[in-house]
Amino acid sequence: MRREEVAHHVARRKMALHHPVAGDPSLDWDALSRIAAPEQQLIARSAALGTPTHDAAG
Numbered sequence: 001m002r003r004e005e006v007a008h009h010v011a012r013r014k015m016a017l018h019h020p021v022a023g024d025p026s027l028d029w030d031a032l033s034r035i036a037a038p039e040q041q042l043i044a045r046s047a048a049l050g051t052p053t054h055d056a057a058g
Helices: 052-057
Strands: 008-016 026-034 037-046
Touching: none
Parallel strands: none
Antiparallel strands: 008 026, 026 037
């Protein structure tokens, strides 16, 4: 594989939502994008361990 095919960038942020039934979960999210194709992203959202959001999802 060429180096530019495997090079990537990861952005890490927090996200606050409002859901009429679930309430106000707080999620962390990561976006992984390839430098060779920045328009394509893989986004993963998760609740941090020990938070009320994580406990409610479990």
